[in-house]
Amino acid sequence: MSVGSGKVQVLVTVEDQFSGRLAEVADSLRAEGLAVENLLEALGTISGFIEQDRVKGLSRVKGVAHVEQSRQFQLEPPDSEIQ
Amino acid sequence: MGTFPTSPSTVSPNLEQTETTGRFLVLLDETGSKEGLNILQKSAGLRIASTADSATGVLDIEHISPTDAVLFDKLGIALVTVAPDQYQSLAATAASEKTPILSIEPERVVYAIQEGAVRRAAVQPAPAAASAPATITTEYLQGYRDAVDRLVDSLVTSGRMPAPITEEEFEAEAQAQVTWGLHRTRVPRSRFSGRGIRVAVLDTGLDLRHPDFAGRSIVSQSFVTGQAVQDGHGHGTHVIGTACGPLQPSLLPRYGVAYNCDIFAGKVLSNQGSGSDGGILAGINWAITNKCSVISMSLGARVFPGQAFSPIFENAARRALNLGTLIIAAAGNDSDRRIGSFWPVSHPANCPSILAVGAVDIRLQMAYFSNRGLDPNGGQVDIAGPGVNVHSSWPMPTSYRSISGTSMATPHVAGIAALIAESNTNARGLNLWTRLQQLARRLPLSSADVGAGLVLAP
Numbered sequence: 001m002s003v004g005s006g007k008v009q010v011l012v013t014v015e016d017q018f019s020g021r022l023a024e025v026a027d028s029l030r031a032e033g034l035a036v037e038n039l040l041e042a043l044g045t046i047s048g049f050i051e052q053d054r055v056k057g058l059s060r061v062k063g064v065a066h067v068e069q070s071r072q073f074q075l076e077p078p079d080s081e082i083q
Numbered sequence: 084m085g086t087f088p089t090s091p092s093t094v095s096p097n098l099e100q101t102e103t104t105g106r107f108l109v110l111l112d113e114t115g116s117k118e119g120l121n122i123l124q125k126s127a128g129l130r131i132a133s134t135a136d137s138a139t140g141v142l143d144i145e146h147i148s149p150t151d152a153v154l155f156d157k158l159g160i161a162l163v164t165v166a167p168d169q170y171q172s173l174a175a176t177a178a179s180e181k182t183p184i185l186s187i188e189p190e191r192v193v194y195a196i197q198e199g200a201v202r203r204a205a206v207q208p209a210p211a212a213a214s215a216p217a218t219i220t221t222e223y224l225q226g227y228r229d230a231v232d233r234l235v236d237s238l239v240t241s242g243r244m245p246a247p248i249t250e251e252e253f254e255a256e257a258q259a260q261v262t263w264g265l266h267r268t269r270v271p272r273s274r275f276s277g278r279g280i281r282v283a284v285l286d287t288g289l290d291l292r293h294p295d296f297a298g299r300s301i302v303s304q305s306f307v308t309g310q311a312v313q314d315g316h317g318h319g320t321h322v323i324g325t326a327c328g329p330l331q332p333s334l335l336p337r338y339g340v341a342y343n344c345d346i347f348a349g350k351v352l353s354n355q356g357s358g359s360d361g362g363i364l365a366g367i368n369w370a371i372t373n374k375c376s377v378i379s380m381s382l383g384a385r386v387f388p389g390q391a392f393s394p395i396f397e398n399a400a401r402r403a404l405n406l407g408t409l410i411i412a413a414a415g416n417d418s419d420r421r422i423g424s425f426w427p428v429s430h431p432a433n434c435p436s437i438l439a440v441g442a443v444d445i446r447l448q449m450a451y452f453s454n455r456g457l458d459p460n461g462g463q464v465d466i467a468g469p470g471v472n473v474h475s476s477w478p479m480p481t482s483y484r485s486i487s488g489t490s491m492a493t494p495h496v497a498g499i500a501a502l503i504a505e506s507n508t509n510a511r512g513l514n515l516w517t518r519l520q521q522l523a524r525r526l527p528l529s530s531a532d533v534g535a536g537l538v539l540a541p
């Protein structure tokens with residue numbers, strides 16, 4: 001994932017009644033500064049990148065149920081006995 | 084198991100302490116209800132009243148003559164009143180090998196078990212003795228259900244159902260042809276292979292040039308920017324090997340469960356082993372869209388005690404279940420039980436709608452690294468799988484490697500989930516989850532560590 005300086009990856013889940021209107025919610029999120037990456041239709045979820053200090057603003061967008069910052073995962077190195 | 088009685092008709096040893104009604108319950112096998120009734124009629128001279136003859140499924144037991152039997156046709160159970168000599172005759176029939184009468188045992192007096200019974204008792208004393216209810220109610224049938232549970236327990240120990248694997252059997256089969264993990268989970272005995280079932284494994288990809296996957300149906304997709312599906316780490320090839328590896332690998336032992344399933348290899352972790360929630364969700368979305376019945380995720384991020392699960396992943400998993408896709412994820416390896424260090428189930432396995440898998444070793448003891456269900460709200464371990472010294476495929480030219488982790492336990496469960504899904508078209512989503520737990524072998528370990536127990540193949 002290419003992340004711009006100061007930007008964080010966020011995940012936004014829409015309320016159930018907005019499931020079929022992901023593109024519409026995405027437009028509203030763009031207006032709040034989100035660089036939309038993916039519309040995950042089956043999950044009712046949108047991923048994207050945004051400046052850290054603007055994350056909170058996304059929760060106020062109509063149709064948004066949850067906003068989370070993306071966590072990072074790291075496997076053990078290939079030669080580790082426990083993975 | 085040698086200390087248990089071998090005859091299925093043996094009356095439970097603590098009968099003297101149990102209040103009985105003088106009637107007997109006869110358990111008929113699934114196919115032989117009709118034949119069983121004939122035997123009851125001929126050998127014991129009983130007249131049969133069946134709930135199948137009643138539009139409501141309810142019979143008035145008090146109006147049934149003492150010489151009659153009542154058949155609960157949906158349960159395959161007859162309730163009979165017999166004289167001692169008739170009982171001996173029926174018991175002998177039940178003990179013989181080829182008979183639809185699986186068992187006969189005394190009907191017990193069953194009392195209602197009430198929550199807060201002590202508190203209520205102060206207000207309304209419990210009845211001193213329960214007489215047989217006048218009609219067959221739900222509660223009455225629940226009592227019979229409990230009796231059936233006891234019958235099944237007795238059958239399991241009587242040898243009419245598959246017995247637990249003995250150490251000798253274990254050694255024989257394990258040394259021969261299959262990994263200990265497949266053997267312990269009874270995969271080689273299953274007649275299912277995952278045929279027609281799509282299994283998504285979201286990991287570091289797959290070594291597409293590994294000879295053990297030649298000729299397999301493989302759909303792959305990378306969600307890692309700038310990296311192909313080709314596995315540059317090894318972890319992905321190992322876990323796909325366990326869930327989906329072949330019946331006959333180029334070198335024994337066999338290590339793969341669902342050898343005929345359709346493989347969906349989603350690369351959500353880089354060749355350096357790193358990834359993010361965004362990539363994993365994209366992989367889940369892809370797997371659901373492709374109608375995969377099972378998603379295996381041998382990945383996790385550490386969670387601190389009391390930390391809430393992710394609503395985003397819970398929402399995703401709930402939608403997946405509703406669409407017939409079960410997500411199975413590793414409980415995590417953060418613990419070190421050797422020094423008394425226990426960590427809760429990792430993200431995202433700590434979501435209530437994701438099946439969390441702990442790891443056990445060849446002796447079915449807890450793996451020291453396996454996380455524990457410490458967070459009550461969704462953070463339970465749901466089931467356990469083989470996760471110590473697990474032999475599976477590794478990118479060429481290494482070919483094979485043995486490693487440990489809840490990452491290795493997870494694809495055992497995912498592969499077996501595919502076998503169950505093949506065995507029953509209704510076993511999807513939450514039904515598949517339930518079936519996995521029903522089939523699991525109970526272990527003498529804490530459910531906080533192993534959930535329902537060791538995953539077993541259908």
